Amino acid sequence: MSPSLLFPCYLALALVPIGMAWMLGYSTRPFWDELSSAIALTGFAILLVEFVLSGRFRVISGRMGIDATMRFHQLMARPLILLLVVHPFLYTPPFGSSSLWDASSLGLQGWTFASGLAAWILLAVVVVTAIFRDRLPYRYEGWRVSHGIGAGLIALFGLHHALESGRYSGHPAFIVLWLVMVGLALSTLAMVYVVRPLLQLRHPYRVASNRQIALKTWELVLEPTRGRALAFDAGQFAWLTLDRSPFAIREHPFSICSAPGETGRLAFAIKQAGDFTNRIGEVAIGAPAYLDGPHGGLVLTGQVSRGIVFIAGGVGAAPILSMLRQLSAAGDPRPMKFLYGNRVQEQVIYPDELKAMGDILDLDVVHVLSEPPSGWTGEVGQLDAALVQRHCPRDEQGDWLYVICGPTPMIDSVEDALTANGVPGRQIISEKFSYF
Ligand SMILES: Cc1cc2nc3c(=O)[nH]c(=O)nc-3n(C[C@H](O)[C@H](O)[C@H](O)COP(=O)(O)OP(=O)(O)OC[C@H]3O[C@@H](n4cnc5c(N)ncnc54)[C@H](O)[C@@H]3O)c2cc1C
Known part of the structure; x- marks a missing residue:
């Protein structure tokens, strides 16, 4: 609706x-x-x-x-x-x-x-x-x-x-x-x-792999125990229950970061943020898992645009990875930009894959760090209005689609900056990783 x-x-x-x-x-x-x-x-x-x-x-x-x-x-x-x-x-x-x-x-x-x-x-x-x-x-x-x-x-x-x-x-x-x-x-x-x-219960999964991919961030891959993995649109998320019954009410929402239909497996990039996620690295291979999904409206399906700007803060890059992986697989010819903000370089997820995508897609990845290492030549600071306006000039990208994901304050400030830049609301889709 x-x-x-x-x-x-x-x-x-x-x-x-x-x-x-x-x-x-x-x-x-x-x-x-x-x-x-x-x-x-x-x-x-x-x-x-x-x-x-x-x-x-x-x-x-x-x-x-x-x-x-x-x-x-x-x-x-x-x-x-x-x-x-x-x-x-x-x-x-x-x-x-x-x-x-x-x-x-x-x-x-x-x-x-x-x-x-x-x-x-x-x-x-x-x-x-x-x-x-x-x-x-x-x-x-x-x-x-x-x-x-x-x-x-x-x-x-x-x-x-x-x-x-x-x-x-x-x-x-x-x-x-x-x-x-x-x-x-x-x-x-x-x-x-x-x-x-x-x-x-009718569609159980098991943990197929679990590895650290960035600072305090883990990639959890699930495979269905029987049948097929759930069908989803790139950018959607699912409520995940790990190592306990789905009736246990210990489920958490995570975006699927693999592309739809990639391998019959589903990957999640999970950042340590509290009591459940802090122990994610301890989850054993073969542990049972259950998914309620897919959910979410952060999808490219039904969106028509000349180009796409992706903007993500931290692990908000997870659904965007899913989209970029799908666009790469399809060889989408449209120009794209990815403004990707993190505190430190070690938090960037899949940096090599993002770089390699530049050979397949017309994609410009702009890393923004608030605490850059010495010798850093990229952008420094926050994904704020000034940075967004500098990288998304209205005359060039005014009619592009903007896909934003991450923490609430970042999304609010980016949306305000885009609106001030004359981008109509119908060209902006976003998902906050918090309800509050
Ligand atoms: C749509 C959506 C997609 C998300 N995708 C990702 C992702 O791809 N990768 C990632 O690392 N994080 C993602 N998150 C955030 C992730 O769900 C929380 O970080 C995680 O649930 C925290 O749980 P915790 O027990 O470790 O921390 P806690 O300390 O228990 O919770 C920290 C905060 O997370 C939120 N939270 C906790 N449990 C739930 C729940 N069951 N339902 C809703 N919110 C909850 C609450 O706001 C809470 O205050 C997503 C969140 C949403 C809403």
């Missing part, structure tokens, strides 16, 4: 309950009561659509990329929390005259009040722990599981609260709507945590 289509679709789904409530033709109550109901209905619908965004559905994230899809998921959590946190305070009278928690003034009793309160508190916990995830004292995987369970519980408590206390949600049409929406939301969790692992 294209980003320009996602927001209208999302908005339409979020507004379905209000449209339904309006069609039911109930007599209107005081303004604040109606506003509060509208806010609650919309907030609950947004909450349920949020599940679908994190379900790894290619129809949604295929074109816009998983990074942009997850950022949209995070963005929509803001109105969601605002709507659901505010809604109880708007009913008249706000909370009765005696105390803030005198819910009986709203007609809420016992379990109805408890389920609403539980959903309300859990929502705050889930959102706050997502915002401060990197500062939590437990691992990414722990946070991911708690986020999924928390969201599932909020949906169930919210459903109970809506059906029992909602003026509109008690109507049979609404009961059906909420049951279907909650069912779909929870089935996206089942899809990620049950169905996909089951599918992965």
Whole structure:
């Protein structure tokens, strides 16, 4: 789905309950009561659509990329929390005259009040722990599981609260709507945590080789234990589970750096960055592996251009290697440039192969180092606006395709530089190696 289509679709789904409530033709109550109901209905619908965004559905994230899809998921959590946190305070009278928690003034009793309160508190916990995830004292995987369970519980408590206390949600049409929406939301969790692992079990892989290719960077090659390796477009990635069951929820996304169909094997360039990747060099040949993929929209398929500029920071070069390998195999005649930034020279992956590609492709590789060795004659510094503008003159490359991959700050600054240089957004495709 294209980003320009996602927001209208999302908005339409979020507004379905209000449209339904309006069609039911109930007599209107005081303004604040109606506003509060509208806010609650919309907030609950947004909450349920949020599940679908994190379900790894290619129809949604295929074109816009998983990074942009997850950022949209995070963005929509803001109105969601605002709507659901505010809604109880708007009913008249706000909370009765005696105390803030005198819910009986709203007609809420016992379990109805408890389920609403539980959903309300859990929502705050889930959102706050997502915002401060990197500062939590437990691992990414722990946070991911708690986020999924928390969201599932909020949906169930919210459903109970809506059906029992909602003026509109008690109507049979609404009961059906909420049951279907909650069912779909929870089935996206089942899809990620049950169905996909089951599918992965049917296509196991084993580690065929594992070697260090650059400073703190390893090349892991997988081969299917039976059948064929997954088909993918150059530039795509897969969630990789190594040495444990696909149900273990210890999977990490990595771009495939080999070219599609190269040898029936899949190669990944993996940089040490945390608890899982720091031990990648210890993974033994023959270790079992599982892949959920391919995913991602950083692909050349469907893109028409006179030339291509690739821009990568660090191990962001992995998907670009896959593309260059495929373009080399096809003998693509178009002019290409690769601006490749690293801190030190030892971090450059596949330097000899990149050099050799210059004999096959019309490719100019520009290495940029922020800490160059003595005698370095190449570019020095960061992949910043000045460097991008110097190497991508508008009159020569204004109509080329720009493919960018790497850390978020680098991509943001390069995209800003290109936009300032007059390159239209449709000529820029990018993938961030982080959702945050
Ligand atoms: C689309 C995509 C493609 C990527 N391709 C590559 C690649 O080709 N080579 C490479 O070296 N790195 C790649 N990465 C980054 C890689 O996934 C992380 O470096 C790795 O998951 C870190 O795991 P860790 O346990 O070692 O570190 P941790 O310390 O656990 O995590 C460091 C950070 O990595 C991210 N992360 C960790 N686990 C996950 C997960 N399961 N899902 C999403 N993000 C996670 C989180 O932002 C976390 O804060 C890619 C990331 C994305 C999103």
